[in-house]
Amino acid sequence: MRFHQVKELVDWAADYHARLAEEYARMAQSGVNDRVRMALDYLAERERKLQGDLLGYLDDGSDHTAVLTTWFDDPNDFPHAPVLERLPKDVDGESVQSVLAMALTAHRTLQDMYAHRAETAGGNDERAFFESLSAGHEAEVRRIARDMQRLEDY
Template structure:
């Protein structure tokens, strides 16, 4: 489908975070996952729940973003799939948390690229500003993830 409302894209992104939460929690619950990796996965699952809640807050009554959310856009590109969810390794390969961090960064790049694409194709200044804010928020989240996971690895 070529025509979408901004709200559909934001809903997709919130659901994406929800799928990541479930995937990280499932990975952490597997037998054979080391303690550090489990802690990193638990942290990532909580992080994804928070990101999902933040995006869902845009849909709350009286949101200042209602006009942007209701805006339509024409884009022949479909929202990206989440193919990297299947990349989550099974068990603990003894590599610490590097694989966890690499996977998390790949997941966030998907959203960063999607938001940047919408900035470039925005039909109005408010829409452009909305997606620029989402790009900046994703950039900040990536920095936070790297910092926090590296701290976990140092312990």
């Protein structure tokens, strides 16, 4: 479909986080070493939090109702959707760094999508909304990298 409301994209992104959480949880149970399992469990928890944050925007009474009902024209279905399908089915059981690289790729994808929506926004409120989501994802990427490095150093 070519035309979408912002709330459809937010709902899609929340589902993206839920699917990532499920995938990380599945990988954590696949016989990896303790550090990798802890890293994957941590990522699954972060993804569930991000999903909840996005779903909060969709609650009735959100301060963002006007932006969420804004329509936008995008000839593509939401960009980068195949990223989840490209995640490895198994993770290197010895490397927290490979887990981190996988997580950063998934997050950069969403951050790029939010930045793209901000650049093509039809109004200031929509632009500010997507700039905020992009900045939040940038902060999340830094948090994940920092926390995963701590796990690696532990």
